[in-house]
Every structure is written in structure tokens, then in C-alpha cells.
Amino acid sequence: MNVVPYVIGILILLIVPLFLSTYWIGLVTRFLIFALFAMSYNIVFGYTGLLSLGHAAFFGTGGYVIALLHLHYNVNLFWISLPLGVLVPTFTAALFGLIALRVSGIYFLLVTFALGEMLYSLAWNVKWLNSRGMQGITGITLPDLAIPGFTMDRTWYYYLVWIFFITSCILLNRLVRSPFGTALVGIREDESRMKAVGYNTWLYKYLAFVISGAFAGIAGMLFSYYNYFVSPKHLGISTSFLPMVMAIMGGLGTFLGPVIGALVFIFVENFASIFFPQRWPLMLGGLFVVIIMFAREGIGVYLWRILKKVERRFGSIKS
Amino acid sequence: MRWFIINMLNGVSYGMVLFLIASGMSIVLGAMGITNLAHGAIYMVGAYVGWTIAVKWGATFGLGLLVGGLSAGLVGLVIERGLLRHLYKQPNEQVLLTFGFVYILSNLCLWVWGGYSKAPFTAGFLDSSFEMFDFAYPKARLSIILIGLLLGAGLWWLQDKTRLGAIVRAGMDDKETTMGLGINLEKAFAVLFFISSAIAGASGVIGAQLMGVDTELGMSVLLLGLIVIIVGGVGSIQGALLGGILIGVLDAFGRAVFPQFAMFIMYVTMIVVLIFRPTGLLGRKI
Amino acid sequence: MEVLKVEGLLKQFGGIKAVNKVSFSVEAGEHLAIIGPNGAGKTTLFNLINGQLSVTEGRIHFYGKDITNLSTHQRVHLGQARAFQIISLWQKLTVIDNAMLTLHGTKPHRFKMLRPTKDFKEVFNQAMETLRTLNLWEKRDEPVKNLAYGEKRRLEIGLSLAMQPKLLLLDEPSAGLSKGEGSDVIALIKNLKSDITALMVDHDMDMIFEVAERIIVLHYGQIISDGTPEMIQHNQKVREIYMGIEH
Numbered sequence: 019m020n021v022v023p024y025v026i027g028i029l030i031l032l033i034v035p036l037f038l039s040t041y042w043i044g045l046v047t048r049f050l051i052f053a054l055f056a057m058s059y060n061i062v063f064g065y066t067g068l069l070s071l072g073h074a075a076f077f078g079t080g081g082y083v084i085a086l087l088h089l090h091y092n093v094n095l096f097w098i099s100l101p102l103g104v105l106v107p108t109f110t111a112a113l114f115g116l117i118a119l120r121v122s123g124i125y126f127l128l129v130t131f132a133l134g135e136m137l138y139s140l141a142w143n144v145k146w147l148n149s150r151g152m153q154g155i156t157g158i159t160l161p162d163l164a165i166p167g168f169t170m171d172r173t174w175y176y177y178l179v180w181i182f183f184i185t186s187c188i189l190l191n192r193l194v195r196s197p198f199g200t201a202l203v204g205i206r207e208d209e210s211r212m213k214a215v216g217y218n219t220w221l222y223k224y225l226a227f228v229i230s231g232a233f234a235g236i237a238g239m240l241f242s243y244y245n246y247f248v249s250p251k252h253l254g255i256s257t258s259f260l261p262m263v264m265a266i267m268g269g270l271g272t273f274l275g276p277v278i279g280a281l282v283f284i285f286v287e288n289f290a291s292i293f294f295p296q297r298w299p300l301m302l303g304g305l306f307v308v309i310i311m312f313a314r315e316g317i318g319v320y321l322w323r324i325l326k327k328v329e330r331r332f333g334s335i336k337s
Numbered sequence: 338m339r340w341f342i343i344n345m346l347n348g349v350s351y352g353m354v355l356f357l358i359a360s361g362m363s364i365v366l367g368a369m370g371i372t373n374l375a376h377g378a379i380y381m382v383g384a385y386v387g388w389t390i391a392v393k394w395g396a397t398f399g400l401g402l403l404v405g406g407l408s409a410g411l412v413g414l415v416i417e418r419g420l421l422r423h424l425y426k427q428p429n430e431q432v433l434l435t436f437g438f439v440y441i442l443s444n445l446c447l448w449v450w451g452g453y454s455k456a457p458f459t460a461g462f463l464d465s466s467f468e469m470f471d472f473a474y475p476k477a478r479l480s481i482i483l484i485g486l487l488l489g490a491g492l493w494w495l496q497d498k499t500r501l502g503a504i505v506r507a508g509m510d511d512k513e514t515t516m517g518l519g520i521n522l523e524k525a526f527a528v529l530f531f532i533s534s535a536i537a538g539a540s541g542v543i544g545a546q547l548m549g550v551d552t553e554l555g556m557s558v559l560l561l562g563l564i565v566i567i568v569g570g571v572g573s574i575q576g577a578l579l580g581g582i583l584i585g586v587l588d589a590f591g592r593a594v595f596p597q598f599a600m601f602i603m604y605v606t607m608i609v610v611l612i613f614r615p616t617g618l619l620g621r622k623i
Numbered sequence: 624m625e626v627l628k629v630e631g632l633l634k635q636f637g638g639i640k641a642v643n644k645v646s647f648s649v650e651a652g653e654h655l656a657i658i659g660p661n662g663a664g665k666t667t668l669f670n671l672i673n674g675q676l677s678v679t680e681g682r683i684h685f686y687g688k689d690i691t692n693l694s695t696h697q698r699v700h701l702g703q704a705r706a707f708q709i710i711s712l713w714q715k716l717t718v719i720d721n722a723m724l725t726l727h728g729t730k731p732h733r734f735k736m737l738r739p740t741k742d743f744k745e746v747f748n749q750a751m752e753t754l755r756t757l758n759l760w761e762k763r764d765e766p767v768k769n770l771a772y773g774e775k776r777r778l779e780i781g782l783s784l785a786m787q788p789k790l791l792l793l794d795e796p797s798a799g800l801s802k803g804e805g806s807d808v809i810a811l812i813k814n815l816k817s818d819i820t821a822l823m824v825d826h827d828m829d830m831i832f833e834v835a836e837r838i839i840v841l842h843y844g845q846i847i848s849d850g851t852p853e854m855i856q857h858n859q860k861v862r863e864i865y866m867g868i869e870h
Contacts, residue, residue: 069429071436117608120615124372124571127432128563129611135560136604143597195739197727204713204724211711214673215786216699216728255556259436266433297448303440310434311420 352585383538409538
């Protein structure tokens with residue numbers, strides 16, 4: 019495996035804040051958070067082939083854990099928020115997985131959608147889940163790392179997110195190249211053959227669903243600190259749609275596809291929100307339709323092919 | 338007793354709207370294997386068009402219903418002929434494509450009709466109450482129940498008794514053979530999708546009597562339709578009817594008893610059905 | 624040693640009894656062929672034995688253990704392996720990936736999440752040996768869909784064998800193969816170790832008479848005849864069903 023491009027990418031992300039304004043640092047932070055969200059979705063959909071329409075349920079749950087700790091218990095200590103921010107979404111995924119995986123195909127889609135909307139509805143209606151007098155929870159502040167003499171700011175927060183992003187990339191990459199990961203692809207391509215050679219496919223799908231949910235929860239946790247605010251819509255379909263678009267746009271089932279998709283998405287979204295904010299959903303829907311019809315393999319795959327051609331060109335020069 | 342009847346009627350009338358929504362989705366899902374997530378958005382388009390005709394331009398409700406249904410049918414036809422039919426062997430892509438249209442159509446409606454929701458409206462002659470037993474009940478709601486029953490009968494006839502229904506069922510089983518027999522499956526699919534979308538649009542106008550029209554309908558109606566399908570079972574009109582009425586009645590009584598959590602009754606029902614009978618109460622294997 | 628015992632198996636679809644009160648048992652090392660006209664219930668029977676379908680009535684015993692309610696993957700771990708009528712391989716994956724994925728299925732480390740598959744050298748070596756034996760090592764990086772039909776069939780059966788099963792279920796192994804390719808399959812079955820039991824369904828009578836020691840004839844889901852190839856050849860009922868056999 020050629021590590022050079024990855025190292026370059028990691029370094030770029032590392033030094034980028036030194037050259038950018040706070041606004042742009044915020045944008046890159048947002049990119050990393052959504053790239054993680056999209057990568058998590060890629061596990062359950064891209065690799066395992068399970069089309070889930072309720073992935074934001076776990077993302078939003080991660081965000082709400084942080085927000086609720088802040089709102090009701092005045093807890094801002096990262097070392098308390100972090101384990102909860104990971105465990106609660108994981109537990110939610112474990113529970114939802116049991117329900118959703120009782121069915122397959124279209125039903126799975128419908129059920130994951132409905133479960134996500136159920137959480138949305140819960141967050142909308144239950145007073146305890148909202149700041150006084152409004153929908154959602156505001157006033158979330160950047161995490162306190164309890165390091166003496168250290169104050170967290172937007173730039174340092176970017177680095178915190180960076181650490182989580184890189185760590186998650188490494189873990190997910192290992193997962194995907196492991197026997198477990200290859201089994202997921204086997205299930206996507208032909209589940210009945212997998213059963214016929216000895217795999218307990220339900221268990222694999224369940225684990226993929228839960229792991230996927232866990233990483234989505236981490237992304238959601240990081241999102242709430244970045245956004246200072248969580249709302250019910252972060253649990254519902256409008257947010258579930260995002261990692262799907264990003265993963266498909268960048269290349270479903272490829273490792274870095276979701277990252278590329280997130281990159282393109284965040285910057286197009288930023289551009290659109292400045293010039294035609296009212297028509298952004300229309301553009302998004304249109305873009306999505308175009309990609310499904312004409313570029314289903316994603317931009318990421320085209321880029322990879324070009325890279326391979328370049329490699330071959332250089333290879334032939336060497337020999 | 339009166340309380341019981343009123344809530345029952347409320348539940349059944351709302352349930353009929355749910356049935357209309359779910360039956361439209363079920364036709365395409367059961368007969369063509371397509372999960373049309375844009376069904377709610379098409380419902381919304383029909384409702385807005387109906388509103389424009391019946392309220393804004395002051396024409397009759399009936400005309401609004403007709404034009405709303407037809408224009409929605411047209412939208413569906415365009416989507417199917419232009420795009421969906423190229424994706425027949427790829428169910429995941431189909432679903433995703435229709436989902437993209439939820440955003441497109443919702444935003445277009447927002448653009449054309451603006452962000453303020455439209456209040457419920459109905460036909461002039463239905464805008465009063467019917468004296469029954471010892472209370473007065475809105476005629477509009479009663480007419481919904483009636484229409485629901487009529488449509489249900491019509492759809493069942495279409496599904497089980499007509500050539501079109503048989504063609505589509507054959508096509509679902511074995512496309513090559515059906516086409517080899519000279520039957521124009523493409524045309525049948527197009528007609529079916531048109532019918533499904535037209536029903537969606539008409540349901541939009543009918544439902545507008547209870548729920549009004551707004552730009553969130555794309556998603557909210559989709560969700561309702563999906564829950565009814567999960568509960569009632571896919572692929573049959575009977576399932577959509579049972580699911581719709583059940584959810585409608587539970588919702589009505591739920592709202593009467595604990596209004597804050599009425600929404601959850603739907604979700605709880607769905608989860609219970611999933612645990613004990615995953616294919617839905619009257620589900621048929623697709 | 625009784626490997627498989629099937630008692631009163633019934634599988635009903637609506638009004639149709641695809642498998643109708645079938646009972647038989649198989650001893651270790653036997654090569655048993657199941658024949659019958661199309662629609663006789665042969666593949667359904669395999670689906671019941673291997674777990675793709677659940678029985679309506681009846682019981683299945685494998686090495687004395689009642690496996691009637693076990694799922695397919697559980698039966699695989701007890702020692703079953705199956706080659707399918709319609710070739711079942713991961714078409715988009717490469718030959719070597721197909722081999723690795725198949726072989727991992729019965730290995731405990733198929734659940735490992737943190738080490739790359741390549742690290743599991745033992746499985747890789749086993750895959751390499753298997754592919755070399757099948758003459759497919761050179762094509763290991765080709766997606767399976769690019770292979771010739773005969774090569775795919777060879778790969779599928781070869782991989783089933785590499786799973787080191789105790790009971791091998793071969794569903795129409797010679798379907799679509801030329802004479803030459805068919806004889807490869809015959810050789811493969813003849814060379815099976817003596818402790819491997821083979822159950823096969825096929826229509827190629829030449830092959831069946833060459834490799835099977837015992838034949839069961841199915842018709843409309845019921846056993847018409849059960850005996851040695853000579854007995855079957857001379858059975859009146861069977862001849863009626865199979866008009867036109869030369870032998």
C-alpha cells in the first residue's frame with residue numbers, strides 16, 4: 019500500500035490552519051466532521067450494502083449527549099463527555115439494529131427511516147431535550163480538556179477534530195482490510211453464498227451497523243461542539259441524507275470516496291449558501307439525481323483511475 | 338358514547354387519507370418493485386395545484402381534485418419515463434433517485450407557492466356538518482370516508498380483476514417471458530406509475546381538507562405512508578387499508594387521551610409489528 | 624457411520640408438495656446420485672439438507688445430530704459444503720479473493736477486525752495450493768466474471784472441496800460443461816478421499832453411472848427407486864419415466 023499520498027494529505031490537513039482565517043478553519047473543521055460521518059455511513063452502506071435512511075439518529079444522539087450534559091448538568095469536561103458521547107450512540111445503534119435487521123431490503127430502509135424520525139419526534143416534543151422555550155439546545159461551548167494553562171479555541175478545536183479524524187481513518191481502514199471487512203463486501207455481493215460457506219451473515223450485518231453507528235456518534239459529538247447548537251433536525255432524514263450524498267458522490271465502497279465527497283459537498287454548500295441560499299436543496303437534489311444517473315461510481319473512482327494511469331506512466335519510465 | 342363515535346370517525350377519516358397515500362405507494366412497490374420515496378412530494382404537488390385551483394382561483398373543489406391528480410400523475414410519469422426506467426435492475430439506485438426528487442420538488446413548491454402553509458379547504462357543499470345521532474359531524478370528513486371506500490374498491494378491482502393487473506404481476510415474476518409474449522410491459526409500467534402518482538396527487542387534495550398544504554409534506558407524508566406500509570404489509574390494497582385505518586384510529590384516540598405523545602403511538606405500533614410480524618399484518622412476499 | 628439421515632421430509636409451497644415424504648440415509652464415503660425429471664424436487668431436497676429452505680415436516684440428522692432447525696452457516700460448520708446449480712461465486716471479486724473469502728468462512732479468525740486479511744498466511748497458502756491444483760493460480764487476479772464457464776464451475780467445486788467438508792452436495796456439477804470439462808469433474812469426484820461423502824444431482828447419465836455407487840430416483844417429490852446403478856437401469860418404473868436412455 020502506497021503511503022505517500024496519505025502522508026501528504028495528513029500533513030496538509032495539519033498545517034492548513036496556519037494559513038487560514040477563522041472562517042475557513044471552521045469550514046475545514048466541518049469538512050472533517052462530515053467526512054467522518056460519511057465514512058461511517060460507507061461501512062454500513064458502501065461496504066455491507068445495507069441502505070439505511072436513518073443514520074443521523076446516531077449522529078444526532080452523539081450531539082445531544084454533549085448538549086444535554088451541558089444543559090442539565092453543566093458538564094463540559096471532555097473526559098466525561100467523550101465516553102458518554104461514544105457509548106450512547108453505540109447503544110442506540112445496538113438497539114435499533116436489533117429492530118431494523120429483523121427485515122431486509124426495502125423494509126430495512128423504511129424501518130431505519132422511521133426510527134430516525136421517531137428520535138426526531140422525541141427531540142421535538144420532550145421538554146427535557148430542549149433549551150427553554152425553543153427547539154433544540156443552544157449554548158454548547160468548546161470542550162474543556164482540563165489541561166492546566168491551556169485554553170481551547172476554534173483553532174485548537176480543529177486539531178482535536180483532526181486527531182479524531184485521523185485515528186478513525188486508521189481504525190476504519192484496518193477494519194475494512196481485515197477478514198471482517200472483506201466478509202462485509204462478500205455479504206454485499208452475494209449474501210447467500212456467504213452463508214453457504216459458513217458466515218453468520220446476520221451477525222456481520224449487525225456488527226457493521228453498530229460500528230457504523232458508533233463512528234457516526236463520534237462525528238455527531240464533534241459536531242455539537244463545533245456548531246454550539248443541536249436541533250431535532252440533526253436526528254432526522256435531512257441530516258441522514260447528507261452522508262449518503264457524500265459517500266455516493268465520492269465513490270461508494272471505496273475507502274476515501276466519502277472523504278472526497280464530503281470535501282466537494284462542504285465547499286459547494288458553502289458557495290451555494292452565499293449566492294443562492296434559498297435554492298440550495300433544489301441544487302442538492304438535482305446534483306444527486308445527476309450523480310445517480312450518470313456518475314454512480316462517484317468522483318472518487320474517476321480520480322483514482324486517473325491516479326492509476328499516472329502511476330503506470332511513471333512505472334514505465336522507471337523500467 | 339358520543340365521544341367514542343366522534344373519535345372513531347375522526348380516526349377512520351384520517352385513516353382513509355393514510356390508506357390513499359399507502360395504496361398509491363403500494364401499487365408501485367408491490368407491482369413494480371420500486372420504492373418511490375417521492376410519493377409524498379408528489380402528494381404535495383397535487384395538493385398545491387388543487388389549492389391554486391380551488392382556493393386561489395376560486396374554481397370548484399372537484400376541479401381542483403381532478404387537475405391536482407392529473408398534474409401529479411404527469412410529474413410521476415415524467416420521473417418514470419425520463420429517469421427511473423433506466424434503472425430497472427438497480428433497486429438501490431431507484432430509491433436514491435426518487436429521494437433526490439423529494440428535495441427537488443419540495444424546493445420547487447417552496448419557490449412557487451412560498452413558505453406559508455395553506456389552511457385546510459374543502460368543497461362548498463361539504464363545508465358544513467351532518468346531523469347524526471345527537472351531534473353534528475363535518476361532511477368533509479364523511480366524504481373522505483366515502484371516497485376512500487370507493488377508491489379502495491376501484492384499486493382492488495384493478496389489482497385482481499383487470500388485464501393490467503395481471504400483466505404487471507406477470508411482468509414482476511418474469512419480465513423476459515412477459516415481453517416475449519408481445520405484451521408491452523414498458524407501457525404497463527408507465528401507466529401504473531401514472532396512476533400511482535395521480536392517486537398521490539388526488540390524495541393530496543383530499544387530505545388538504547384535514548391537513549392543509551405546506552412544504553414539509555414531502556417528508557411527513559412519506560413517513561406516514563411508510564409506517565402504514567410497514568404495519569399493514571406491502572403489496573396489497575387490503576394491507577394498506579388495514580394499516581391506514583388502524584394507525585388512523587390509534588392516532589385519533591391517542592390525541593384525545595394524551596395529545597402530546599400521540600405521534601409515538603404510531604412508532605410504537607410499528608415497532609411492535611416489526612418484532613412480532615416483520616412482514617406486516619397482511620404482508621405478502623414481494 | 625451414518626452421515627446423513629433424512630426422515631419423512633415434506634416441503635410444501637401453497638398446494639404443491641415439492642418434496643413429499645422422502646426418507647433415506649447415507650453412509651460415510653458413499654457417492655450417491657439423485658436423479659429425476661425436471662421439477663422432481665432434487666434442488667428443493669438439497670435446499671432442505673443445506674438449510675436454504677425450512678422443512679414443512681420431517682427431520683434431518685447429520686452425524687446423529689438433529690439439524691432440522693439449524694441455519695445454513697451452522698450446517699457448514701458441522702461439515703457440509705455445497706456447489707450450486709447456478710454458479711455461485713462473487714463475480715466482481717478476483718479469483719484469489721473468492722478463494723480467501725471462501726476458506727475464511729470456516730476459520731475462527733473470520734471475525735478479526737484489526738489485522739489485514741493478507742496477514743493470515745496460512746489461509747493464503749491454502750488458497751494458493753487450491754488454485755494451483757485447479758490450474759487457476761495464473762488467473763488469480765482476474766475478476767471471476769472474466770473466467771470461462773468451465774473455469775468458474777471448476778473453481779466453485781474446487782473451493783467447496785477446499786473447505787474440507789464431510790458431506791459434499793453437488794448440484795448439477797456438469798451443467799453447461801463440454802465433454803472434456805465434464806471429465807475433469809468426474810476425475811475430481813473419483814479422487815475424493817474415502818471419508819468424504821458426496822451427494823450429487825445431475826442429468827448427465829454417463830457421468831452418474833461412472834461415479835455413483837448408489838442412485839435415488841425422484842419423481843414429483845417422491846422416491847421411486849433407490850439402489851445400485853444396475854438396479855436402477857433395469858427398473859421398469861424408472862425406464863417409463865426416463866424414456867430414451869440408451870443404456
